[in-house]
Amino acid sequence: MKVLALNASPRKQHGTTDIIIDYFLEGARQAGATTKKHYVTDLDIKGCTGCFTCWTKTPGRCIHRDDMDWLIPETKEAEIIIFGTPIYNGNITHYMQRMTERFLPTLLPWMEESGDTTHHPLRYEKKPQKRVLVAVAGFPDHQAFNIVKAISPDSLHILLPSSQILQDMEGKKLMKGFTDAVTESAKQLIRRGEVDQETKNKLVVEHSTEIKNLIREHANRYFEAHLEK
Template sequence: MGNGRAARTRVLALNSSPRKEKGATDLVLRRFLEGAERAGVEVELVYLADRRIEDCRGCFHCWFVTPGKCRIRDDVEELLDMMREADVVVYATPLYTCSMNGIMKRFLDRMLPTVEPYQELDRDGVCRHPRRGERKPIMVLISVAGFPGLRNFDPLVLTMERLAEVGGLELAAKILFPASPALMSNPCPAERQLEAVERAGKELVEGGISTSTLEEMHEPYVEPEVYIEDMNRLFRDLCGRVEG
């Protein structure tokens, strides 16, 4: 903690789970936002499933015809305006088919107007587009998955790391919770890890997340063999009920 960076005052959270407040994504995200709020910052939470977000048409209108502005009239323009005002943007997505879900991907594709068409190589040889505007919001990734084990998130993390690299942005934290049904059980076996998430929210807006907080939130909270056995028992029950 206390790495000397300026405090952040506005946090925008984008939750792409179609289950919205009933989902495990929201459960983790809310703990992070509660921590940030305790540090006295302004927090805004948007459920992307409630917004009209059409697919990018790949027309490059936003580069060559109306620079910085998409031709599609839906909710994305407002969302991009909100992002321009934010110091921190939290991308919260359930893991679907080994990556972010479709709603989040559809939104990320629509961020094309935020960059210019030109290509440039940075000092490390990374090719990127220059960003429009001065602001460089810090990125945070939050995700949950049904399978146990952090390995499930590898493709998603790689994608978000590359997105940050291309955008010249910092991906300050990857907050990953596997075995998501366990999060919903009472008592929750991951309470200590969720407390670390809350702390991470506070620490981030105050300057930076400590290594101990990052380590604590990723400590395992289920035994994979036991979890799988429990889940399969539940699934057999549910399947029996559906077939009967």
């Protein structure tokens, strides 16, 4: 089984998005999968212009010649895709947004009804594929994830508020139940095709009121000390 991770954090290997993705990829490898990771900020991905050429003039082919030419075929070959992003000012990074917009050629232009929503049908035959959303935020509250959850409602959600807690050893000890669950979720997804509810519950961290208060106090002290006087 092939697992592909797309990390859209500009901090790349130095950020907490990458720490969590690596826990998942380790579990995937332990379950026998092959894994690959791309840092989206390293890729040449131009922005969608909304010209619809990929629908009307060259069906399935964008006007831009860049790294999406090989990335789209690579995503089609993966059985599990991980989309990783920090939350900046309440939203996904623009690197993630720009990349996802460029998947438009994989859709057909027709509008179809699905329940009470409208969608575009897929251009290519869909193979069984699971999607995982890894999102981290500086705020300790879950409201930070409202937009990203709405964008990707059907993915397996791995959400860590105040993710900076993973940057030191004490924090990693405190969050061991979470990181173990991330690794375990990868194993379950590969071996069984789904993740049990007990593990899912551990993937969405809800900090206690005490920890939230400590995080706010620590953040305020940090920026007060680093403000240029």
